Amino acid sequence: MSKHGATKRTTTAQLQAMKGVRPIVSLTAYTTPMARLLDEHCDMLLVGDSLGMVLYGLPSTVAVTMEMMIAHGQAVMRGVTSACVIVDLPFGSYQESREQAFRSAARIMAETGCDGVKLEGGAEMAETVAFLTARGVPVCGHVGLMPQQVNTTGGYRSLGRSDKEADKIRNDAQAIADAGAFAIVVEGTIEPLAREITAAIAAPTIGIGASPACDGQVLVCDDMLGLFNDFKPRFVKHFAELAPLVSQAAAAYAEEVKARTFPGPEHTFQPKK
Template sequence: MSHTSATRRKTIKDIMKAKGHHKLVCLTAYTAPIAQMLDEHCDLLLVGDSVGMVLHGLPDTTAVTLDMMIMHGKAVMRGSQNALVVVDMPFGSFEESPQAAYRNALRVMQETGCQAVKLEYNSAAPETIRFLVDRGIPVVAHIGLRPQYLHVEGGYKVAGKSEESRKEQLECARQVADAGAFCVVVEGTKDEVAREISDSVPIPTIGIGASVDCDGQILVTDDMLGMFDKTPKFVRKYAELKSQIEQGVKAFANDVRREQFPAENETY
């Protein structure tokens, strides 16, 4: 049985064709209502493991589980119809072996209906990416600053500061592109190094705390909308929702205590 739809969700090919033609707009989404609001304006929605910190109050991303990612991935797919949806592979779900990564990525793809998964670079990443892509699972790679490795690296460290680090990041980018990743997130990387990476690989680069010369940009939506007082240097706030929410809650509380809510026209 065939059916037609008024909208067409962006594809892997659409994302890859953007390189050198137009900038890719990417944001994080974790819930259906937010996904619906972002969908019209974004090429790619990332169900990031940052959900652990943003929505669940965790101190970092290492405690995020596969089940959490699948739950939020389902919600974002239900709320979107235009953007390509990518779901993060959480810490511990892909490092053991390519076979384990495949089993977990297959779960993510089948249970959420998303179009791709994202995984952070490690020494086994090229082999894992190739294994997944060969079996029909599209992959976005993640290089530069890697939040899942904060304990190994002693915190969140900007990549590309030294010549050694510059060469390392260029090699990481080359490896993931050669392995079949269709896109690479470049996080927390010196501007000139991120620019060099973008020029050196045939796949689109998505910057976060990197260079304006990346092929696209991504931010954590809640950071960009001003939901938190403290945000990384690379975040530009386009709204101040935290203060607006606090003002709204304060007004509601005052009205309730003064018996000014609900009014006659707000009851049955």
Template sequence: MTSSDSSPTYGTAATEVASTRPVTIPSLHALYRANTPIVMVTAYDATFARMLDDAGVDILLVGDSLGMVVQGRDDTLEVTVDDMIYHARCVARGARRAHRVVDMPFLSYQVSPEEAVRNAGRLLAEGRAHGVKLEGGRAVAATIRRIVDAGIPVMGHVGLTPQSVHAMGGFRVQGKRPEDAERILDDARAVEAAGAYALVLEGIPGPLAERITEAVSIPTIGIGAGVGCSGQVLVCYDLLGMFKALQPKFVRRYDTWYERGVEAVRAFCDDVRARRFPGPEHTFGLPKTGG
């Protein structure tokens, strides 16, 4: 590299996302009324947020699933509000167009409505989120109402609720029995009545998800809930194939990033050990001196 080279030494992370109209709650509802499926994908950092935004994803969910897929925990229960704020701010730096929703982690809204409003407010103000997501139905409906009344948009989440994993006896499909299906339907109606603008349906039979979608007047976003919802969500690491382990039944791997990543890094290791990298094209030189 000579003194005339203009390429940056280490590159830059400031690549701008193409300027397009931001996705808002009214525009999401317009998609819903037009029967156009809504796409939601989890994001945990600026790089993935930028990629997903450029791909045309409607909603970026900063999920407390980061406890499992980023932090390596067995469940989501140890994730804190500060964790969520940190990752939400990272995502906000990478995305310019998509609607951004942040999960309220375990015990950030269950203790009292006042604490729930305070924590939800932090996620919007400090995390630069557009809305928050809460798990639960009738039991949290009053809390949802308090948060909504404070001017904070809320997305609901019923069916399989990961924060209740121990009470449910593990990550199991919910609503198979008629009485359980009725309970989940009542939960969905309660969440809508409390003022939620959308509703995640997780881990429930497809026919039940269709029934709920027909019963409510807000978009339903399914994950493991069949094709009859108003939209779909997947964890970005799942859909890109970033895990070696067997994936849940409802996940489709659209790529094999884990396998391809191992191959790429192995090739790098081989090149370093064989002194094939760095080559002349990757090495900085001295400026030419006059002779």
């Protein structure tokens, strides 16, 4: 129940139907409080394996575990009343076989109550996507720059500049769309190619470092809020600058604690008279 009464959460089918109607609004979320703040503004909340870097300080997403994804998926679900919630399948939980992918996806959906899963990969994952969707698992694809493959692709960089790269991303997106993905994240892909792919495939595209012509956009919520002031990728816009505010608040708190002005009488419990 929301404060305005019962609400129905957005479904993956409704997201799919938004293509050509209006842009899909998406952000990442990893905690209950943040999910509550973002929920009413987003069509989709993505519990991304980016949490490994954002929350745990890991150098990449490769070390993220199923247990981490499930714990944060559960946390986000506790804060949501209207957005569709999609949880990333972590590295190593789905690439071995389509059966492994189904077991992982089924566990995440059963233990979190989320609406679907996201996996990275192109043509090589199409059979897996078809296998999952045929068995009741809504799948969001992810092509272009794929963070889980950073160790084989040589780091984080924009893709699609060469004909070979462009052909691969184009073919990957088509294969995943044909396999039944309800949407596809297109990351770190040069703008004209992302625009072309969006026009060519039936599934809605959700861009991050791609094109304004994509059918939706997603950003890491902490990036969007300006909580990281030491690193800002080209595709990120800070819609707030919260990092300095957090630091200022901590400094004010520290000063009052040292001066013994906090806690004041109004912050303490006194004996009843």
